Amino acid sequence: MKRRQVVAGIGAAALAGAACTRNEGGGEGAAPAQKTFKWKMVTTWPPDFPGLGTGATEVARIIERCSGGRISIKVYGGGELVPAFETFDAVSSGTAEMGHSGAYYWKGKLEASSFFATVPFGMNAQEMNGWLYHGGGWELWKEAYAPFNIMPFPAGNTGVQMGGWFNREIHGVADLKGLKMRIPGLGGEVFRRAGGTPVALAGSEVFTSLQTGVVDAAEWVGPYNDLAFSLHKAAKYYYYPGWHEPGATLECLVNKQAFEALPADLQAIVQTACSSVNDRMLAEFTARSAQALDELVNVHKVKVRAFPDDVLAELRRLTAVVMSETAADDPLFRRVHDSYMEFLARVRGWTRISEQAYLQAR
């Protein structure tokens, strides 16, 4: 069901510095009006949540500015128009023309979707963009979403997410046994195989659950968002680097009929706005997380630790087990998995002597 609204273009076209009049009969001196489009964007984020929600709003604003107002987009936080996790269905049905979210949220209906966001021990942001734009990843993503009537666009990245907050130090695999941790998705499944108990909690519940001891550990995003939630105040916690979400791509979802109803220039604007936010959101996370980490460590005296090598090795081994079990049951998951892993195998050699070697040399 498509709810795109087409209205006469005078107001919007005036914003573009060009007022056109409707040409009903092709009379001399008249021309067809430029159509305008009023869209809704639903999101999985709290309204204007730092980085994620503000990134979604930025996509909308860029489209409005570039189109001179020919497209206007009202952005809804999770729960404002539809519940956060009905974002995908709302765009699929046309209740909203557009959505902003992370593909791994749709793992329940489409197991392969995790690869279009991030997977444990997978690619970082720079590698993900390489795979999506130049390694066949985006084509697979479009194919995976096509049966749902949705066109996906990369539209943001958090960079490497932190491994989370723990109420004890992790000295070995045995320390994970029985640990209750807020950790969703594939990472949560790997954590379960390692002996822990993954707990499903919305972001808004993380602080209280940590503080009251409902969970022993929790991951959210990274310093920028974790500081916004004051997770360092929830308890005296240890902060660990990440392994399970090494470069989470965010997505814009566009209803197929809504997109196809746009003229070519507005289609190009939608696509370019998403790519622009894909560029700018990672920059925002990088700058703001640097500030926030500085504050967490130097003002709030948070203790940063590292997982021992044997813990990482076990999590890596279990990730491969989970992947291969899922691939055996799901042909689309297998195809996307194989494309992703083939690209990763090649790009990691380049990352090793470029980004990684440089960071060590610096």
Add this chain to the structure above:
Amino acid sequence: MKRRQVVAGIGAAALAGAACTRNEGGGEGAAPAQKTFKWKMVTTWPPDFPGLGTGATEVARIIERCSGGRISIKVYGGGELVPAFETFDAVSSGTAEMGHSGAYYWKGKLEASSFFATVPFGMNAQEMNGWLYHGGGWELWKEAYAPFNIMPFPAGNTGVQMGGWFNREIHGVADLKGLKMRIPGLGGEVFRRAGGTPVALAGSEVFTSLQTGVVDAAEWVGPYNDLAFSLHKAAKYYYYPGWHEPGATLECLVNKQAFEALPADLQAIVQTACSSVNDRMLAEFTARSAQALDELVNVHKVKVRAFPDDVLAELRRLTAVVMSETAADDPLFRRVHDSYMEFLARVRGWTRISEQAYLQAR
């Protein structure tokens, strides 16, 4: 001198799916035509050179598509309209409305410009974008170019560039003495202080100069572009990771009057197209360099080596010396240097426990 041409908008507007007619007197049923703009873009790259030249062309094509043809841009390779290194002056004077290049090429007239491209032991691509978009870098860049009548936009990144091709292994600082190397800019000056002889060579001369022994070593970009130049065939060479160009930002230059003559929607389109290419070019370099490195190592049996720690330490020390000497003589260089270094000091702590820790853990 501004050479923007304004022509009647019928053809271009038709491309946008909207034909408007010129309104000379405000008569009923008529409306002002949308102006169209014919721009020239000059570049410092060989025409359609992989990654760099094609990235410049992509900026132009995105602007054309998003504007429905209201802006059309003819792209010139270096030497086609003006010599490559007159790109900056051509945009400044209005001979071309737009340019695509790297800011460090303008070091001769504006020492601080190196920081807006890349400097030895400086930030990688992700950190650069953090500084430019959210750390005050772009504001300083605009200020630095304002006296030249130019507005700069980040529009691409190569990622970490390689340290180059050497005809001998480098076992210590002594091995750099007397070495003739194609290495430009600040990196070249640091190399000179380390006892080497930097040689200025255009990209097109690198292959022959390596092959004939005019130079003992040469850096160009990285596997993607180095393979395109067949540098591995120039001699039996050792290939070293980089230290001097860790995340080279490319720039779009826009003539100030040309930009200000655009309506607001077209200004937004120009800015968004640059940001989109800033996103996509790094992805292209990442994917293509991964492929090219694989071919160089596995097919052409290129030997990848690493600089010893004492060599890196000496190059790092000399970089600080060169920076501080330049800062003493040049107040603008000092201001940009201080902003850059303050951001780097903070962001490297975050990079260490995010990107770097993750790459080691993976």
